[in-house]
Amino acid sequence: MRGATPGQVAAAALIAAFLAVFLVLPVGTVMYVAFTEKGTGAFTLVNFADFFRTELFVRSLWNSVYVSAMSVVWASALALPLAIVTTRFAFRGAALVQTLGFLPLIMPPFVGAVAMQLLFGRNGSVNLLLDEWLGFKVPFMEGLNGVIFVQSLHYFPFILINLSASLRNIDRAMEEAAQNLGSSGLRLFRRIVLPLAMPGYLAGASLVFVKVFDDLATPLLLNVKDMLAPQAYLRVTSIGIADPMGYVISVVLVVASVGAMWLSALATRGRDFSTTQRGGGGLARRQLSRGEAVLAWGAVGLILLLVLSPHLGLLLLSFATVWSFAPLPDGYTTAHYARVFGESSTYIANTLVYASLAGAIDVVLGTAIAYLVLRTRLVAREWLDWTAMAALAIPGLVLGIGYLRCFYGVQLPGGQPLATLWIMIVLALAIRRLPYALRACHAAMQQISASLEEAAENLGADKARTLRRVVVPLMTGGILAGFVTSFSTAAVELSATLMLVQSNSDAPLAYGLYVFMQSAAGRGPGAALGVIAVLLVAACTLAAHLVAERDHRRKGGSA
């Protein structure tokens, strides 16, 4: 690690400028209200005093912390078995399990909520059947525990993806060395494998924590209002839009999110997770005995059934005529698909373009930021990381309003405001999903030993060439994980999109869904669009996994 090169400084400056223009500035124009005094506009912190004096907000803060922490625990319980079975054992259909295990992340807005309620709600299928047969109901979707239940199902893929990528990257030599020294089984896993996979696990776990902390859709769906993110949303979008409290809460959210990221960085600081040898094919894949295979399939099947039940509900809903207070729909029809068929092609094309562009921007930025943070000694380089992560805590609506405020006044040569161009939707999506890609790339780079780059440089390669020929190829798994997460979550984003969509011809699937889901007759077509969105993203994810597997085999050679 030597001093910074001019190229690195330039890259850092470029990224800082990008984040400043498309994140800090638009958000700043909206959020500065949090620091102003009512009536005079002078700088003040009295609004923050109000926050801590208000019982509702303090209660919300603790509820959010509790729910986020518990969600991490349960999400880990769901993700660990899936990740281990698919990476540590010769397990047929690993790519399929990885894809299916990833689907919960893609829960289309509104319609996903309806499907969840129809299955797990107070009068959902499960409770109606329980009540009929056993005479009691289980409050799956009530209060804070309901939020934890839904959030764990929804966000555990963050841990699954990042942990799997990490496990695949562990050098087999480490495992073999441990085995030669007499370690095996659980001890081997606990002392060698898990610690080496820590960057991936922490990347996933911290994402789950922060995402749950900042998520407002699920608590609102369950009508839990005493959590922080819903409070911010309700305040910003209710009538008192000039009221500072909504932005005060947003600032608290940003600080808490960055704080959580900082803590997780602290946990990996000063430890070396990198391994030198590459292309060893990752961990040895053990063959499963017949009994073990049955056990593994059983566990995987059960988990998948649980986490995919919302999608099953969605599928039923998309074929249902009327589904009301009954375990199953009254009848089935394909009319909903016929109704959305004509117009969905525009939505699908737009979604693919927007989400893949956003994903591409995210992995480029994510790799660059991870490289700058981990491999250079630039002053304040961590600030790039933290600023980008803060995007996680910015309500989409605030970003949307900020974009309108900053870019609507900028006229293009044709007299059209800059903010009305569809590329702004892409940029908003890229900013909102950057944290996912960044964490994945960061974790991947932590696992690469700097000595490989030094070797390349000693052999005469310059920095750029080393990056291109050594670092990026070794990070493929992480970059891919980042792309897939950013892409698929961008494909179902709504809150910022809703503010920026200017015409139907520019609208993505999520907007189409929203437009349908406002009326009783639109429920079926909305669900059909939701199913299309899920299938679309699933197909892309599966393709990405197949590419990753092939790449992995190619690098692993015959080993």
Added chain:
Amino acid sequence: MQTRRALAGAISALGLLASIQGAGAQSGKVTVVTSFAKDVTDPVKRAFEKAVPGVVLEVQNRNTNAGVKFLEETRAGNQVDLFWASAPDAFEVLKGKKLLQAYAPKATGIPEKVGAYPINDRDGFYFGFAASGYGIMWNERYARANRLPEPREWQDLAKPAFHDHVSIAAPSRSGTTHLTIEAILQGEGWDKGWRTIKEMAGNFRQVTERSFGVPEAVNSGQVGVGIVIDFFAFSAQASGFPVKFVYPSVSTIVPANVAIVANAPNRAGAEAFIEFLLSPAGQEVLLEPSIRRLPVNPAVYAKAPADYPNPFTDPRLGKLMPFDADLSESRTAAVDTLFDQLVTFQLDALKAVTKALHDVDAALARKDNAAARRLAGEARDLVAAMPVTAAQAASPEMRAAFAGGSTKGARQAELEQQWAAFGRERYAQARQKAEEALKLAR
């Protein structure tokens, strides 16, 4: 990407062309920002484009608040011709911010008032195109399974049978629910009205943050009863859901509106849209099963199905009380915030008291006890108590507190803390009394 860019260019060129051609040219793109669902906008769009050949209706779907915010943020380079939504108060806000353009519709056959409510804005900035009433919607299957009686009046929802079965949207989030609450307050008076509202609220299952969240929950049977605007129930019935609807006698009929945005790029097209919407052809579209709104042209009801409610002839709807829009406007923020702080965010406490009071009533019905009856009455008064009077709620000081930004005075957050603390204390005391009463009555 090239084609998309070309397309965007072509569209903006079209818009430009249309604005150059000016009045008389009813062609090109007409852009409307609306909170209405696709099931409402699609049939209207089809009929409009057929009636006025050469024009394309571009629908931008945003919820009412986001739509208002959008027009505000983009006023410098406005690209929108029309604003089209339910809640009259959103139009009042836009009018106050000078974001609307006055117009005098030429359509005939539309009376001045529906029920007691004027159909058009008196200054000519927005125009009613459909009427909507508020009432109670319920799921028949749910009601049968939980043995709920048929509700008729708001007070019915306060009965023990409905405990934990009723849903409402937060008035601060839903313009239509706000009007329902305001209608109860105007119909029964400030103190009595809040008492009714809180007694009902003690039976709430949930307070949703979207207007459509309520009919959605009733349709799917997650909640039994919902307080909704009429067409949510009618269009659900038309789609086959097992739901019913009733207008309570203290309710109001309010028009849903359309307005031309100030500096509309295609003003002629915007005027053509309003004329179409108010014409018999446009009014008939409202009768479609997926829309089911009440037309403002009485003649159109001749073509409606037999059981279609008609506010111009139905005696029950005709004698609904008048609605004072100015009074409503003067205390909007106060009423919404009071509801949020005393009901939405304290629902658990309020429900606990209400449940205890229901239990006391049941015990008293078996064996009367004067002391218990007195304690229960005191508990009810504590629940019904309000931190501000009607006069205070509509006072200029109160409005300044909610205006944020440039006005001095009390901060909204301060008032909220006071009101929340007021409610928390009263509910705790009331619960204590109710539990004492329960001990005596048993």
